[in-house]
Amino acid sequence: MQSLKFPLAMPRSLSKFFAFSTSLFKDARDYQIIFLSVFFLLGVCTRDWSLKPIAIAITFATCWLTQICMVSIFPSASPQKHERWLSLKSATITALGLSLLLRSDSYSAIAVASFLAIASKFIFRTNSKHWFNPANFGIVVVLLLDSFVGNSHAWVSNGQWGEDSLYALVFLGLGGIVLKKVGRWDTSFMFLASYAILEGLRNLWLGWTWDVLAHRLTSGSLLLFALFMITDPRSIPNAKAARLIWALAIAVLAFIFRNVFFNADAMFYALFLISPLTVLCDRIWNAPRFQWLPKRYSALPSN
């Protein structure tokens, strides 16, 4: 974008607009928001989801409100006001993630999941890195409440995205752009590759035909998870080596949960358990922390 040469006689207002748009897309979160929204709309339009507009509204409202409250309660070292507002982008991504994955017939469960998701970022943190992926934390906690405490009326519809290879391509394509922007594509790649190898070996050992494997791997929910959930730069290790090991661990655990314990939500639990190891990984492997915005846009990280 910087190489764009504007005509000399461009009106001032227009140049301001361009300046704004270039700064807008400097932030990788913008891409994430856009692409998650695209999937969301795609899902609403082409898939028969039991999406309730009120539930979506509650998700967004709770996420934003919690973010604002939490930013006030736990002020970051950054005195910059715009930083606070920018952190709402992260809340938006979490809200989109929750709306895409979590299903519920109770509004309170949705509100609880949204609140927990955002609150987890502020409560469980070390050196401004989160222990958990916020959306994952929200989902897993309400799922656990649902199965162990009583009906909290929340579930994940694993089959909802179908197994269309066309979707797989769209996911891969668009996800790739976001990941390249965020610079954490290696995590997704490692996770998908190791998971595919494990499933492939299982398939080979069992003697199923290969379309069984293809069916398992093209699941939309799996790709959504791999491309958008385990890539959150604020909750994954900074060093590349650490990230690769971390992603491998998630793949192995997800594989075990799914094929030994027959848990359909295996990957969410796997990420939930492995995620806090990020802190440990960062201690062992030193690497510069991820910044949402390039240096000149932000002095300090947002939430």
Place this chain on the structure above:
Amino acid sequence: MKKFLIWMRVLLSTALACLVVFAYSPAVFAFCGFYVSQADASLFNKASQVVIARDGKRTVLTMANDYQGDVKDFALVVPVPVLLKKEQVRIGEQKIIDRLDSFSAPRLVEYFDSDPCARYEAYDRVTLGATRSSAAPATEAKTRGGNYQVTIEAKFAVGEYDILILSAKDSDGLESWLIDNDYKIPQGAKEILQPYIRQNMKFFVAKVNIAELNKTGSQSLRPLMMAYESPKFMLPIRLGMLNANGDQDLLVYILSPKGQAEVANYRTIKVPSGDDIPVYVKNEFGDFYKSMFKTSYEKEGRKVAFLEYAWDMSSCDPCSAEPLSQEELRKAGVFWIGAPDINTSSGGRIRRPIPFPSNDGRVFVTRLHIRYNRDKFPEDLTFKETSNQESFQGRYVLRHAFKGETSCDAGKEYQRSLRPRFEKEAKTLARLTGWNIADIRRKMNIASLPTPVEKPFWENIWK
């Protein structure tokens, strides 16, 4: 692109392999397992019904099949997740499955337009949905030892069935064992048996004891029930596809204390429901439902499971059949409700709550209709129970026009409104079923209705 080509090749070769299997298999089997013919009987078994009552890991599975061939020719082979003992297997009642079927079947609802000249008073009536009649069947076989690496883990008789629980070390041995014991198994069974053996699953082999069957006085076989504890919430469908002739229909009734169930590894969508359709469909509801199902199935790419009904068993609105009593539910495998109530059944039609002992005695029924074939359903079905309490039913509305004299202004207005309304119903029906709209219009006799005359808007203003 290269990946795509490889995939295409895999798909093509699988399709070809299927063709070969179909072409050479003389018998047609279906279901989670397959029926094994011991004679060259021509079998046709395309719709199966399965009831799964599940709470946690505890499962009671009931299988019923609408096989109509000679019972002495058949045996059933189903992979099961655990070793079953005699006490875990029993005979179910076809009547109970029929009750579940009629309770949850897609239904027609009729409304009669009131006299437009009189005060509005509508009432509705419920017509029974298309119910399926199911029958079942089975076999005779010799059991022999031998070096097959097949272990007969259990051997017992339940009702008219002689049952063997087999475990095997490898599929060659199992295949040879089945062949040597006069089971005529479909070609390619070996490859499909292998994954189940590797998954440490056992094989439930049932055949019919004709003498016992005669004692029951029934020509058809009764459903088989098995109770077991396993984290696997799945139905093996691959074996049944082996010698299947095209698409097979499977109705799964999942009874859960928690809420709706869904298929975890395929999309689950709702059947189209709630539309107003022409009243003549009342006489051909079966055809209508079949065509509509087929149209939706094609539209969704033939790879989804359809939700036909989801409801808490304690009520229904409208009821196409009386909700199942506690005793009937227990017979359907619902083990978490208390002993049968003495004062069961009979009573009102709509919203008749059944007094359950406690919240734990809740039963939520989900009816899934899965039409599967080898192509689009490569993987066995796995299910998932959710706490979703949303009710759903396949419901189609017939609105009968008022037949009496309508001479008042409102009556004339009403008459004029009929044609557009019928036209809309015709279009809905055509869209849902893919039927020819001209035929529909003819059957509805739309042409005989007065054409609505477009009156200029000002005509009514200065009256």
